[in-house]
Amino acid sequence: MTQIYTTDHSASVLRTHSWRTVTNSAPYLLPHLKPDMKILDVGCGPGSITISLAKLVPDGHVTGVEYVPDPLEGARALAQAEGVSNITFQEGNIHALPFEDNTFDVVHVHQVLQHIADPIHALSEMRRVAKEGGIVACRESAELSWYPDSVGISKWREVTELMQRAKGEVHILGG
Template identity: 35%
Template sequence: MSVAADSIRDQQRIIWDQFAAGWRKWDAELLAWHGPFGAALIEEARLHPRSSVLDVASGTGEPGLTAAALVPDGHVVLTDISAGMLKVAEAKAVARGLQNVRFEVCDAAALPLEDESFDAVFCRFGFNFFPAIGPALREMFRTARPGARITAAVWGRAAENPWASLIQGTLAHHTELPPPPAGTPGLFRYSAAGLMSRMFRDAGLVDVTERRASTDLVKASPELYWEFMTEIATTVAAGLAQTDREARELIRSDVFQLLGRYEHDGAIRLRSTATIVAGTRG
């Protein structure tokens, strides 16, 4: 792995450890919001009661924990680079009484798992933050059995995701931060139509399909949206950290004003769209 990739990996570990508390705080809201994307991955995986499942970059445990309840005679391994995020996932597994799961703190590009040992491999939004997609995808392929399904979700285009682009665009308007280097992890890095399918085929997967899934991020007020985003969205917090108090207040004011466009039936509803890609290891 290159020095640049090592640096990105180390930064991601530190950042997600710092944000574990926010993800624990907002767990119920995150489950409701991200639920349709996890459900799409599980549907594509074609699980059966004895399936062995790998959830890469599982964070606080989804969709791996949901899958664990669907494979009572199988098992699920949840991996993530952040020990802090996996501690939240482990506590949730205990609370749900799930005994067929285990946890591995590791890099997605170096999974400490045996070859051809899983019937299904998930990765929900992890690819957006990996230093490079190729090494992680090769590891998923390696650990999947012949005939196994590999499924992933990545965020769609910025225009299809005002939940993030609204606040990110406002940040960009009020700051003079240089654009990130090409290939830098980010929410919309793999949003181009067909890109993930091509990468899955290049990795050797067959029967590759790609579709979109959408839902709304719903918040009762601008204040709750702001609190939520600044506590769970790493890119937002990183941008705000580079501004002074006056600039942050201007950003907050502008965000609140823009959110008025998305108010319906007494709540703020922000579209959230992902690409769901799936393939089979031949």
Template identity: 35%
Template sequence: MSGNQEQYTLGYGPASTAMMATRTAQRHAAFLLPHLKPGMKVLDCGCGPGSLTIGLAEIVSPGEVIGTDLEESQLDLGRTEAARRGITNARFGRADIYELPFEDDSFDAIFISAVLANLREPLRGLNEARRVLRSGGVIGVKEFDHGGDLFYPVAPNLAEGLDLYHRLRRHNGHDPESGRKLLGLLQQAGFRDSAATAVYETFSGPEVMPQVGGVFAVLVNEAFAEPFQRLGWATPEAVQRIAQAWREFSQQPGAFYAQAWCEAVARK
């Protein structure tokens, strides 16, 4: 199955894109940074709106970072932001992770974040990444693991929405608990010296939670309402109850949300 046949569960609407654009290399790729050096050639595979690509480009300058994605609108955002910031060593191009348009041994390092969890064949994607990584090169992979997410308090409508979201991921052929499987996938793909860790991205407090609740409420309508209703899993009224549950959750005293991520580094 080629990558352009994959169904990206979150979609590319404003809420999803804005959420991805908040990720920085210093925070989201911190586990890989000790392995990067100036002058390296790096591939950011599945780069989204490019915030991580640009951050990595600053770190390996005067080296080069190439950000690839299937969605042209995301690549345009990356190009625009790089130009705005005067970053000249980051470039963006459309590519399928299953069929990367690069020669063997092209990159010193590869970064893959929140991509494998959106693939029906994650091992195939890693095999292709290994092909374009030079011998001795480093790969850093980061994936969410929704089986480890923490929410408090959880009202019934919020719980229903989370269950439907995980169900939709599985319907699309994607594993909502992919993070914990990274180490095994890297080993199956033939990488060596692999090591994995787990971290949480946490959200709490009255300054943060209303924004989080608002984004997820919009995301329910932006990305999930249509498939939930088309598949017969929820009525329009139920979808709105789920969206409202996110808003109400974020207003609760002591509301807490922690998203589980797994990170792994290995070498070819």
């Protein structure tokens, strides 16, 4: 299955994603984390959430996967710069995760399902690699709205939808 991420992994996109941590982007996980957990972060991008998770499970291990290698070198460098060693970054397809069944205590995805062709299959894959009694956690923002009306934002939305259609992405903003 072809993977398409409309906004790509350009430096500007990775910069906007790099501020994300568990605290500001996945606080729903905080009450469930234990120091020795094995966690998978799917669609890890620049690795900021992944690294944040690793800091919260110092006796565990966190694996970040991304479908292309583009952001992974930067993610590895950031983990090294922050002294985080209980972490691995690798390529992986959300529709065919390269892990055995029942491997992870937590399988997490943040702002990814809205960009893929088959989110139901992806969720099934995430469940497959989660341990019995484990957690599959997702956060998305597929619908956008704003007030008051803005010509600029409306034009941005129109261009974004055209770009998504041209690249073959099925899930259109607001559609």
